[in-house]
Amino acid sequence: MLPSCSLHQVSAHVWWFTPESRRDRPSLAVVAGAQESLLLDVGASPRHLAEFMAALDQAGVPSPARAVLTHWHWDHVFGLGGFAGPVIAHRATADRLMRMQTYDYSDAGLTAQEAEGLEIPFTTTCMKLELTEAERRSLQLRTPEIIIDDRLHLDLGGVECELRHVGGDHAPDSVVIHVIQDQLLFMGDCLCDTVYTLPRCMTRSRVLPLVDQLEDFAAEIHLDGHSPAPIRRAELQRWIAFIRDAYASLDRIGLADRDQVKADLLGRHDAGIVDDFLPSILAGYNEGCVQARSANAFCSSLGGIDFWLKSTDGDACLHQRMPRRNTPL
Numbered sequence: 001m002l003p004s005c006s007l008h009q010v011s012a013h014v015w016w017f018t019p020e021s022r023r024d025r026p027s028l029a030v031v032a033g034a035q036e037s038l039l040l041d042v043g044a045s046p047r048h049l050a051e052f053m054a055a056l057d058q059a060g061v062p063s064p065a066r067a068v069l070t071h072w073h074w075d076h077v078f079g080l081g082g083f084a085g086p087v088i089a090h091r092a093t094a095d096r097l098m099r100m101q102t103y104d105y106s107d108a109g110l111t112a113q114e115a116e117g118l119e120i121p122f123t124t125t126c127m128k129l130e131l132t133e134a135e136r137r138s139l140q141l142r143t144p145e146i147i148i149d150d151r152l153h154l155d156l157g158g159v160e161c162e163l164r165h166v167g168g169d170h171a172p173d174s175v176v177i178h179v180i181q182d183q184l185l186f187m188g189d190c191l192c193d194t195v196y197t198l199p200r201c202m203t204r205s206r207v208l209p210l211v212d213q214l215e216d217f218a219a220e221i222h223l224d225g226h227s228p229a230p231i232r233r234a235e236l237q238r239w240i241a242f243i244r245d246a247y248a249s250l251d252r253i254g255l256a257d258r259d260q261v262k263a264d265l266l267g268r269h270d271a272g273i274v275d276d277f278l279p280s281i282l283a284g285y286n287e288g289c290v291q292a293r294s295a296n297a298f299c300s301s302l303g304g305i306d307f308w309l310k311s312t313d314g315d316a317c318l319h320q321r322m323p324r325r326n327t328p329l
Contacts, residue, residue, distance in 0.1 A: 011182035033156025039064035046082030070188025071171035072096035081140030089144035092173035105136035185219035193280040201284030
């Protein structure tokens, strides 16, 4: 039996539906105001979303009237057919969804997408776990009704949300949601590394402006797309400090002496943080990883699908760059 997601109230107004790594289901959340509830991401399938809605109903949380998408990746948008209300998204997310509406998600269609470099074996395997072929053939990926280019402020009644485009290496269309009164930031996958480029990497030009923006929110609680527990402010600050220091160390020592760079950083930072972030920073230091590549070559270079289907807890995890050591609330 596949593991289940679970519902938790993590702040005064926010209810969080935990991620599940075997199918790569991401975090979902609802911000419940006095006048309106807002859904944060629609999930990997209508079934995933329906499970969240059922849990909210059982907890007495009002159903959301509108939804926000953090970015275009399948696990965050394939639940669109299960949500009837208006959807808010960045313009680039909406543009990508319009293209995805033309794709064939049958078994044969997914094989063709892999061959064309539109998808990778890990994602197509998870799609097949999450949705039957019949469900994928009838997938509804409608175009969002409300488009943003930078930011949007929403007053839900007693609690306000700021939606802000922050970009990043994982998905340049990434949007985060700041629940102001709760000092909570819903981050999606914005702080993960690349997925559809080889090697997987973070680039200075994207990650440093991103962490500046994340720090600027000064949130106390952070929910990202695939970490199993909320992230406290102090922990995020440790990540940000490491990312900045890693570039300073590389600038001083040079990319050619990677072992010395790592040793230098280990003298100042937790080994787990170094192991989580440094490989992607090294891979993207010269920003040469941003060229498009074949998804098949990408998977083959990492040992094929078996690489993706193994992690330390036996579950699949595409987003392993997000540290998994967080302390629950």
